[in-house]
Amino acid sequence: MTEITEPNNVRQKLHLVFTGHVDHGKSTVIGRLLYDTGSLPEGTVTKIRRISAETGQPFEMAFLLDAFEEEQKQGITIDTTRLQFKTKKRDYVIIDAPGHKEFLKNMISGAADAEAAFLVIDAQRGVEEQSRRHALMLKLLGISRIGLIINKMDLVGFSQDVFQAVSAELTGFLESLGLSPQVTLPLAALSGENIVAHSQAMTWYHGPTLIEALDGLTKDEGGQGSLRLPLQAIYKFDDRRILAGRIESGQVSVGDEILISPGGKKTKVVSLAAWLDRDLKSQSGAGESVGLMVSDEFFNRRGEIVSLPGEPPAVSDRLRASIFWMGRNPLKIKRRYKLRLATSESEAEITEIVRLVDSETLAAQNGRNQAQSSSESPKTMVGVFGPGGQTQNAAKPISSGPEPSSSADDAHLKIEERTSGPEEVGFNQVAEVEILLQRQLAFDLFSRHRATGRFVLVDGFDVSGGGIVTEIFERLPVRFGFVGDGLRARCEVFEEYYYDISGMAVSKVTPKEPSYSLGDRVPLTGHSYRYPENFDIAVFRDRVAIRIRDGRVVSLLALQDYAYEGFPIVNGRGFGVLVNSERDWALVREDYDRLTTDNETALAERWLDFNTYRRIPMGGGEYSQELFE
Amino acid sequence: MNHLQSLEADSIFILREAYNRLGRLGLLWSIGKDSTVLLWLAKKAFFGHCPFPFIHVDTGYKIPEMITYRDLVALELGLEMIVWQNSEALSAGMGPAKGRLICCRALKTDALNSMTKHYGFDGLIVGVRRDEEGSRSKERVFSERNEDDEWDYVNQPPELWGQFKTDFPKGHHIRVHPLLQWNEIDIWRYIESEQIPVIDLYFSKNGRRYRSLGCAPCTGIIESEAATVSQIIEELANTKVAERAGRAQDQEDAYAMQKLRKDGYM
Structure with missing residues (x-):
């Protein structure tokens, strides 16, 4: 085959995925495509003919792709494979994705890299479960270039009516997902109908062959839109400080003012770093792995996104x-x-x-x-280790204990059903x-x-x-009790709890102070609680610990970085956690990791102390007036 | 960006992810063209630095020129080198005469696995490519090996959107494959465009050259007149012979490579 080469000898390459229900013939379509374009290494076909003859199985194109022993013996594709072939126009990488339901994760691993997808449907069996599921996955993976292959046309007598019925059903489904197939092809992959040459058995079909359809796809150059450069790392191997990452969209130039989010700091690109002088550039674009040197040395970290200030994330x-x-x-x-x-x-x-x-x-x-x-x-319930049911309006009654059982005894309690x-x-x-x-x-x-x-x-x-x-x-729907050190924690430590005697329920009054940050003094004593000057709050729900020293917030830290320092610990609701040693703390962490709705009560009884820091006085809020009437 | 540039950028992205996400990291340098391209990409990824050691699993049967070349390059680039050998098996007389797969297992798989344990590597960067052979075509970019260095190839995790397997139990490690998407011809085209020095065993002398490098007893020499990188590219563009056709261990059994790789072979 004569090569048509781009300058620099590099041909365009397009990544294709073939998906569809198990047994609809994806691997056969691909095998045939490779065979008919002469893309198979020498000896491969002979080897497979030999295996077929020895085992008495029909010649299986699929063996070309299904390399694992398990795949060949069971006749299914387990994991995704990549194969290459070329046409005069360009090179292709084919991703064969398993159709079996059990291997959906492998299908996704393959399909996620694709620029275009072909959905293979068995003409006789029509659209099946995985056909629809794969179409839905393509939508979620953001693959919009989609072609349909109605395969095994030989099994339906090359009928145009069957072709039209199956393609109408599938097209309808795709359209309901907001996808529109660019081409629909009738194929009989086993005998190679409409793969490289137009089928003599389907003269009613005037559309492209599979090869023509492939070459007709436009390549998605990707990276459209404004600059997005997620930072991978900040390097300081030598005297240079380099912000490294891959540009996902847009471009960046020396001299650009850039915004680094979520930090929100602005700076200027001084240069684009490179190992070799010949790689030094003044501008880089989508897809490039780059290193930025910037004019201001403020704290940056992995995960931040570089953009242009006018078009931030x-x-x-x-x-x-x-x-x-x-x-x-x-x-x-x-x-x-x-x-x-x-x-x-x-x-x-x-x-x-x-x-x-x-x-x-x-x-x-x-x-x-x-x-x-x-x-x-x-039901909404008070979580053992922190607030439950966050959609609960704070002013509304909530159930009080950790045991919101639905037994008849509790029927008189006002437990809100959500x-x-x-x-x-x-x-x-x-x-x-x-x-x-x-x-x-x-x-x-x-x-x-x-x-x-x-x-x-x-x-x-x-x-x-x-x-x-x-x-x-954009707006926080949840009130955070503590904010600082890049962390936030919900908590109800300074909420007042009251027992509403007429309604026989516990009500909660949220303090006006929206949240506390580092250095803030906290109200250690309220109507329904009293905490010591020095204590720690473990908000399990948000995996954040807060240290209170001399009545002030001194630090917020991720729970995994927290170490017991001998001060009392309360949970996100202000209930004591029965920890007296580092070992106790390790055990609590362990138990929390295996917390389920079934053992919640037992774990609460083992670790929580409801009496030391909190009491539940009568009245309060809108109910207090009623008490003295 | 052309195809080679995007392969380069993606491999650099992978190398940086490995360096950032995995603890103790090393790069398996086999002296061949692929891992030499890896070395080059690491230099680009880390702006002229190589922030991890280079490891050579020396079977003792390597083509002698490879060892000379290894020591020369390591010295020239100031690489931190780890050379590891299963000397116990070697002194007990292990060699291809005992059976090729048995030999590969002892001198490559076992040696690699004991080296990984000895240094406590969390990640090993390996230059395998999907187009080399069937079981490699099914690999992930970040591929987990358990405490016995085994590859659970029927139950691989999903890998998508540049999000790799970086969470794993202690004692497991990750094989990082930055060149998985590259083809043999891409490697040579990249070597050509970047002018990367490679060992001259690849270039034809007296009508013969190596296409793939390994141990002397098990690596075939092909008939070829290709004496320059561009002649090799020309030759590959027109061949239908598989790259590893000259590697004897691959031909031992229909699923030889799958079996070797399941136990930790690179």
């Missing part, structure tokens, strides 16, 4: 997102995960699962039905959620900036989910 700690979950354990409300967005990272809590998306029908499951069928109590949404997102499910971050991060809407508008969620050691930001909440 949002800075917030609360967002709404569409997520897909691939974790072994379901994603749960109230549990804490690590969220990683570009190079930044924060602890994150799913505050609400707005809806679950059924990829079969795209119908939402939300609200009542889900809550009623859930075995977990949908209609809640789904409590968890299961394996391979897609959902819309709201997320609260432990710290403010700089990020964007996915629709505006792809690379800084998407994130993954880490559960334990594993990347278990991915998501795209669909909404950013």
Whole structure:
């Protein structure tokens, strides 16, 4: 084959992914494409013919891709593979993604890198579960160049009617997702119909062959839009101080004034660093890994985003997102995960699962039905280690103890029932959620900036989910009791609790002081609480500890950095935590990590002290007048 | 940006992630073209510095020129070098005569694994590429190995959007693969455009050259007239012979490389 080369001998390369339901023939389509374009290494076809003959199986194109022994023996693709082929126009990298439901995470790993996707559908079997799920994933991965392959046309007698029916069904589904296929092809991959040459069996089809369709795709150059340079690290190997990272969009030039978020500091680019003089430039653009030297040496850290001052990213700690979950354990409300967005990272809590998306029908499951069928109590409750039900209005009555059981004995207590949404997102499910971050991060809407508008969620050691930001909440919906050292913690330590005798419920009055920062004096004594001059507050929910010394806030620190110093510890509600040694503290941490709704009460009884710092006096707030009537 | 420039930028991004996210880090330098490109990329990523040691697992059977070249380059660039050998197996007479896979396992896999343990590496940067052979095509950029250095290849974590596996239990380590997306021809085109010095075993002498470097007894020499980098590129653009066709250990068994790599082979 004659090479058409760009200057510098480098040809354009396009990354393609083939997805679809298991057994619809993705690997065969790819195998055929490689075979017909003469892209297979010498001996490969002979070797596979030999394996086929020896095992009595039909010649399997798929063996070319499914390299693992397990894959060849079971005849399925387990993990994603990459293969290359070329046409006269350019080079292609094909990503073969598994269609089996169990391997969705592998499909995503492959598809996330693709610039264009082909969805392969078996003409005889039509659209199946994974066909829809994969289409939904392509949408969430932001892949908009999509082609449809109606494969195995030989099995339906090369019928134009079947082709039209299947493509109409699939196109309808894609359109409901806001995707429109650029091309729809009838193929019989096994015999190579419409791959490189027009099929004689389907003369009714006048569209492009697969090769023509591929060459017709425009390459996504990416990186459109304003400057986004997430910092990977700050290097000081020698006398140079270099801000290193990869430009995700836009460009940066020497002399530019830049904004570094979320810090919000502005400075100027003095030069773009490089090892070799010949690599020194005055401007760099999207996709380049660069090093900035700037005029002001203020504190910078990994995770910050460099932008131009006129087009900054949002800075917030609360967002709404569409997520897909691939974790072994379901994603749960109230549990804490690590969220990683570009190079930044924060602890994150799913505050609400707005809806679950059924990829079969795209119908939402939300609200009542889900809550009623859930075995977990949908009630708002006072968490053992910190405030529960953050959507609770602070002035409204809440239940008092750690044991909000729903037994008949408590029927007279005013326990507010909150209609809640789904409590968890299961394996391979897609959902819309709201997320609260432990710290403010700089990020964007996915629709505006792809690379800084998407994130993954880490559960334990594993990347278990991915998501795209669909909404950013600029204003804090939650009141933080403490703010400082880049951390915030919700807490109700200085809230007054009262027992409302007529309503037989505990009510809460929130102090006027919005929050306390480093150096602030805190009110050690209230109507319903009294704390010592020196104590520590462990806000488990936000994983932050606060040290109070001589009645003032002296530090906020991440819980993992906190060490017991011999001072009393209270939790986020002002209840004592029974810690008298470093060992006790380690045990509390351990227990907290295995906290579930089932053992919450037992752990509360083991570790919490409800009497030392708090009491619950009668009356208060709007109820106090009634008491003396 | 052309294709080579974007490969370079992405590899630099990966190297920086590895350096930032993993604790103790080392780079496996096999003296061959791929890990020499890695060395070059590390210099670019860290602005002329190499902030981690370079490791050579020396089987004792390497082509002698490789060892001379290694020591020369290490001295010239001032690399912090770790040379590691399974001397116990060697003195007990281990060699390809005992069986190629047995030999690879002892002198490469076991040596690598004991070196990893000895230095307590959390991350090893390795120059493998997806286009080399089947099991490598399924690799992740950050690929976890457990405390026994095993690769759980049927249950790999998702890897997307430049978010890599950086959380793992103590005692496990990560193999970092910055060149995974590169092809053999990309390596040579990059060597050409960057004018990177490589060992001259790759260049034809008397009509023969090495296409892939390894241990002397198990590495084949190919018939070739390619005596310069551009002639090698020309040759590769027109060949249909697989790069590792001359590596005897790959041919031992249909799934030889998968089996070796599962136990920690690079």
